[in-house]
Amino acid sequence: MKRLTKLADLNRMANTLRKDVIEMLTEAGSGHSAGPLDLADIATALYFNVMKIDPKQRDDPDRDRLYVSCGHTAPIWYATLARAGFFPVEELKTLRKLGTRLQGHMDRLTVPGVESSSASLGQGLSISCGSAYAGQMDKKNYQTYCILSDGEHDEGSVWEAIQFAGHYHLQHLTAIIDRNNIQIDGPTEEVMTKEPLRDKYEAFGWHMIDVDGHNIEAVIDACNEAKAIVEKPVVINAHTIPGKGVDFMEYDFRWHGAPPGKVDTERGPAKSKQSAEALKQLRTLGGKIDNGDL
Amino acid sequence: MLNNSAKLKRNTLSKDVDIVATRDGYGMGLVELGEQRENVVVLCGDLTESTRSAGFREAYPDRFIQMGVAEQNMANVAVGLALNGKIPFVSTYAVFTPGRNWDQIRISGCYNNANVKYAGAHTGISVGPDGATHQAMEDIALTRVLPRMTVLVPCDVEETRKITHAAAAIVGPVYFRFARAGSPAFTSAKTPFKVGKAVVFRDGDEVAIIAAGPIVHSALLAADRLIEQGVSARVINNPSIKPLDEKTIEQAARECGAVVTCEEHQVMGGMGSAVAEFLAVTYPVPMEFIGMHNSFGESGEPAELLKKYKMDAEAIAAAVKKVIKRK
Known part of the structure; x- marks a missing residue:
């Protein structure tokens, strides 16, 4: 697998993943838009730069591991794994269809590159703790990454895992929070207060790094910083814009669990034109991001 | 025996x-x-x-x-x-x-x-x-x-x-x-155990007592008392609830014509249910279920509780007599 080292290439890949997500969701007719779109930059940083991973050696005991706790963000991870060479890109359009390997939520047994099945929130950090603990027992240096949504911090089991990782000083564990401030029923702080996340994590013995989740260079830096901190587990609080890249989806919690074409929105086109408009914006970046040759 | x-x-x-x-x-x-x-x-x-x-x-x-x-x-x-x-x-x-x-x-x-x-x-x-x-x-x-x-x-x-x-x-x-x-502690290192296998612990041909857990011993005691009353009960130790030993269980139903299941568990959804689900579509016979009948337990000594909630040898023997009448 080719590691991308130029920022322009990384940004281009993130944009490709976003287009994949829109096309997959449009084809499927159901699924989540906001989270997958806002995770594109983080997914790109991890799979195309940070992580030691090779689709040809999926069982390499020294590979880095990534566990996605918020399984509803499956489309972005499917797109990432396909673009990284774990399975054919053409297969993406089978998302959520009868007989597909690409289930609505991720299934480890069917999708190459998926480290653990997930969907029910609040479970992935514990699995990641087990992975990091196993690495410590075996004196391995692989890094275990866990992608968490901010909404799932409502689950008590997440705090059990945070407590465990702090207690056992799991130094090779990096949690990344998709802090997009929305969950299904509305803004996170209205549904159930999450803050102060930094104080909470630090009280449990973690080190927190805040980062702009759309600045790929900053995400890569944060991941490298996390590896350099050896006495504690590290959580990267990645601040993201839900629906990032598609103007009429950004910041709107109604897109948490809906695909293009399924939400009446004042800011965007009619339902029947939402998918085409989203793709157009992603092709042109809506004039918002200067990516030179993109 | x-x-x-x-x-x-x-x-x-x-x-x-x-x-x-x-x-x-x-x-x-x-x-x-x-x-x-x-x-x-x-x-x-x-x-x-x-x-x-x-x-x-x-x-x-x-x-x-x-x-x-x-x-x-x-x-x-x-x-x-x-x-x-x-x-x-x-x-x-x-x-x-x-x-x-x-x-x-x-x-x-x-x-x-x-x-x-x-x-x-x-x-x-x-x-x-x-x-x-x-x-x-x-x-x-x-x-x-x-x-x-x-x-x-x-x-x-x-x-x-x-x-x-x-x-x-x-x-x-x-x-x-x-x-x-x-x-x-009544089984030995040589007692057969295999996942997916039930084992006949006592031979008999009028009723099959299929049990799992320490209650298997109570089933053996019950069978021992029943023989004095002229009832021949087969006792099957059924530790493998999933996968179930369908062969041994179907054979017991065919040869004995009645089944009593025994477990320290709710009757709903337990081992007895697994046996009943299987026999219902293969060889249905009258059944009785020893276990907890839709209630919670309480404090007490184990023997007192097993007696009160009808999970002891006496209750098993009574269930055997009841099921035989339904044959």
Whole structure:
């Protein structure tokens, strides 16, 4: 697998993943838009730069591991794994269809590159703790990454895992929070207060790094910083814009669990034109991001 | 009479049969496994002595993980360990595993097909004085509905030891339960045990008593008394609830024409239900179910509770007479 080292290439890949997500969701007719779109930059940083991973050696005991706790963000991870060479890109359009390997939520047994099945929130950090603990027992240096949504911090089991990782000083564990401030029923702080996340994590013995989740260079830096901190587990609080890249989806919690074409929105086109408009914006970046040759 | 090929101890039906808690078999099995398999890891939720994980902790401290009272996290740390080559044994009371962390077991354990072993302690009414809160009577139902799960229930300390080994040998999620109270140690190292096999412990042809757990011994006592009253009861030890030994069970139904199932568990969804579901579509015969009938337990000594809730030899004998009348 080719590691991308130029920022322009990384940004281009993130944009490709976003287009994949829109096309997959449009084809499927159901699924989540906001989270997958806002995770594109983080997914790109991890799979195309940070992580030691090779689709040809999926069982390499020294590979880095990534566990996605918020399984509803499956489309972005499917797109990432396909673009990284774990399975054919053409297969993406089978998302959520009868007989597909690409289930609505991720299934480890069917999708190459998926480290653990997930969907029910609040479970992935514990699995990641087990992975990091196993690495410590075996004196391995692989890094275990866990992608968490901010909404799932409502689950008590997440705090059990945070407590465990702090207690056992799991130094090779990096949690990344998709802090997009929305969950299904509305803004996170209205549904159930999450803050102060930094104080909470630090009280449990973690080190927190805040980062702009759309600045790929900053995400890569944060991941490298996390590896350099050896006495504690590290959580990267990645601040993201839900629906990032598609103007009429950004910041709107109604897109948490809906695909293009399924939400009446004042800011965007009619339902029947939402998918085409989203793709157009992603092709042109809506004039918002200067990516030179993109 | 007792089936010779079952190799039960000679004093099985005497008053001097040894009384040992099945949980001790778990403790022994773990220590033996620690020696045999370096990837066996034991997790315990602040119940190291009472789940009998303490021996393993002493022998292999580097492979013992204290999890604190956080059973949801424990279930999934085990999954993370299993996905990375370990064979984790999750040890706590069955009211917590699978009681509290069933969602973790369903999605991360079974849907993932993770190689996790869930050991449920303090099962059945014989938990005794701690009362209803600690008497797991629902765990078999909760686990046997899960695809990919193997469910095993040992009848005494030696079989618990064997099942601990068998769980480690299976690739995939396994639930097995054991009990707090002492119970007759009547099987021997030579008594056959195999996942997917039920074993005839006593021959008979008028009724088949199919039992799982320490109550198997009560079934043998009941059969012994019944023969004096002219009733020939076959007693089958049925530790493998999932997969079920369909051949032995169908043969028993065909040859005996009536079945009584016995377990320290809710009748709904338990081992008896598994037998009934199978016989209903293969060879239906009159059945009676010994177990908990839709109620919670209470505090008391194990023998008092088994008598009150009709899970002792006397109740089994009465159920046999009742079912025979329906033939």
